[in-house]
Amino acid sequence: MKKFNYYNAVSSASILLTMLVISAEFIKPLKDFLASVFFHHWIGKAVVIILVFILVGFLYKENRVFNVQDEKFAWNSTIISLVMILLFFIIHYFIR
């Protein structure tokens, strides 16, 4: 993978998505900002993480992230992000 680091791209996009999902539920101005700029907060999140996916993939080509192999980091961060998003909405529903 000389031109594009797929692992770093997906790690950064999945972590950022989880952060955006959680923070947008608690910080209403952030959700409103995404909605006002991109017509809908979901489109805003999509545009932001796609841009980060492309930029990080092209610009950050180190094969270690926080001293962890990029492949392992990418897999773990993607799985953890998917689980965290589900858990967040379950918890958010019951404690709201």
Added chain:
Amino acid sequence: MSRDLFLYLHILVGLALILLPIMIIFQTQEKKSKWIKPLSFITALISWILLIPSGNLYVKFYPATKTLIKAGSRPWVHSIIMETKEHWGLLLPMIATVAAGLVFSNKIKESRKWWVLLMVLSILMGIMGWIITNAGVVR
């Protein structure tokens, strides 16, 4: 375009994202497959294309369904299932791109778990879509 057209496209492309990874997973077990690269490219491409019907359905047509679901006896269908599905859906094309990128980098073995993840996620999202559709039906 009408809601139904987007809906059928959404379902068909979603089904393709279950079937294509299965075909690719079988191809990864072959020593030299001539199909794995074209199949991987097509899968990654359609995973990005899927954002068009799903985005249109969610932004334009889902708000009416959301109102019905939230006013009904199962508001958790929106608050948990739909909220999760809409965000998992954003990671789907990226997971497919990673898997396809690994295939094109001749890391076929490493790509296998990403294809499995894509397939499992697509199946789960299909089930979630079915639950949402049923919750939004007025009886």
